[in-house]
Amino acid sequence: MSKNLSILIVPEWFPTVAAPYAGRFIYDQARALSARHHVTVLYCPLVLAKEEATSVIKGDSFETIVEPLLPKKGLFQWSYAQTIRRHLLNASAKYDIIHAHVAIPTGLASVTAGRLSGVQTVITEHSGPFSILMKTGRNRFKVRLANALATKIVAVSDASASEIRSYGLRVDTVISNLVDTKLFSCESVAGNVRTTIKLLFAGRLDDQQKGLTYLLEAMSLLMNTNNIGMQYELSIIGSGRELAASKDVARKLGVERCCEFLGTLTHEAVAKEMSKCDIYVSPSLYESFGVTLIEAIASGKPVVATRCGGPEEIVTTETGVLVEPKSAGALAKAIADVAGNLSRYNPKCISEHARNKYGFDAVVDQLEELYEEAMGKKSL
Numbered sequence: 017m018s019k020n021l022s023i024l025i026v027p028e029w030f031p032t033v034a035a036p037y038a039g040r041f042i043y044d045q046a047r048a049l050s051a052r053h054h055v056t057v058l059y060c061p062l063v064l065a066k067e068e069a070t071s072v073i074k075g076d077s078f079e080t081i082v083e084p085l086l087p088k089k090g091l092f093q094w095s096y097a098q099t100i101r102r103h104l105l106n107a108s109a110k111y112d113i114i115h116a117h118v119a120i121p122t123g124l125a126s127v128t129a130g131r132l133s134g135v136q137t138v139i140t141e142h143s144g145p146f147s148i149l150m151k152t153g154r155n156r157f158k159v160r161l162a163n164a165l166a167t168k169i170v171a172v173s174d175a176s177a178s179e180i181r182s183y184g185l186r187v188d189t190v191i192s193n194l195v196d197t198k199l200f201s202c203e204s205v206a207g208n209v210r211t212t213i214k215l216l217f218a219g220r221l222d223d224q225q226k227g228l229t230y231l232l233e234a235m236s237l238l239m240n241t242n243n244i245g246m247q248y249e250l251s252i253i254g255s256g257r258e259l260a261a262s263k264d265v266a267r268k269l270g271v272e273r274c275c276e277f278l279g280t281l282t283h284e285a286v287a288k289e290m291s292k293c294d295i296y297v298s299p300s301l302y303e304s305f306g307v308t309l310i311e312a313i314a315s316g317k318p319v320v321a322t323r324c325g326g327p328e329e330i331v332t333t334e335t336g337v338l339v340e341p342k343s344a345g346a347l348a349k350a351i352a353d354v355a356g357n358l359s360r361y362n363p364k365c366i367s368e369h370a371r372n373k374y375g376f377d378a379v380v381d382q383l384e385e386l387y388e389e390a391m392g393k394k395s396l
Contacts, residue, residue, distance in 0.1 A: 117140050
């Protein structure tokens with residue numbers, strides 16, 4: 017693609033000081049695209065008053081505009097669309113493409129504004145499971161409208177695409193999330209013998225979807241099983257409503273001494289923890305993709321994950337092991353198997369796989385092709 021595009025990204029979530037990991041994959045997409053194109057992020061968080069807008073982490077290579085939305089009963093969706101349209105009308109130069117993330121409310125607001133302003137709109141769906149968007153008749157109508165009006169619909173995994181299509185909705189292509197392979201990189205070498213295995217988990221703890229309880233139960237099984245002198249330590253990154261309950265589970269299972277709850281960390285601190293672990297574990301009940309998995313793989317770490325959607329397309333026999341969800345026994349067995357065969361996993365090869373498939377350049381190439389098709393031109 018020879019032309020430098022002007023791209024407007026409208027995210028459903030975006031990193032803030034309080035939640036630095038929220039929507040980080042969208043932030044990284046903006047960074048990756050900005051190496052080749054002019055990128056503006058328009059983030060419209062819903063707040064009760066404008067002065068309560070969260071402190072957004074802004075990128076150095078792209079423009080970030082924050083327009084807090086005030087709740088207006090019955091008019092919120094239109095107010096959101098008008099906010100985006102005002103930005104389009106007041107921009108110094110016309111945008112070539114709008115890239116919205118999640119069908120409602122962001123996708124529908126973006127495609128409405130795009131239609132009124134003559135700009136093509138792409139929507140990437142991240143919601144997992146997708147059924148959470150389809151719970152009410154009103155939401156189903158909005159999702160179907162956004163799906164019909166968007167120029168292109170993108171899913172982040174084949175599993176997510178299949179679920180979306182099960183509702184009779186369109187998915188035009190699958191483009192995965194990406195990983196910063198400069199931040200998440202391989203620093204270790206294979207073959208070191210270890211008597212203490214460092215495990216890592218990272219995820220929001222607002223509900224049970226990340227499956228942390230099953231991992232804590234697996235830790236109990238590992239610590240109470242003869243593993244030929246092998247010891248395990250688990251570091252847990254994340255916070256939320258379930259944090260206190262998770263600590264209580266660890267205490268009741270008797271594993272609190274080998275579990276360290278680190279709370280919310282910056283992206284850079286997460287990368288440091290990735291570099292220190294031996295095995296990354298993702299015990300999720302459902303994932304539309306699995307960003308932390310590609311961060312772990314980019315760091316050269318073998319992973320243990322559940323068959324819950326996106327991970328089946330990320331984890332290979334060369335990068336880790338997949339088990340069924342909701343099974344502490346299966347998790348414990350897989351962790352012990354990987355721990356006992358760490359020399360089988362080549363960190364450099366694992367990291368190279370992530371770079372080739374999920375690195376900035378690899379994914380931006382796919383996005384450029386998508387934008388070109390959306391704009392209706394064979395060459396630019």
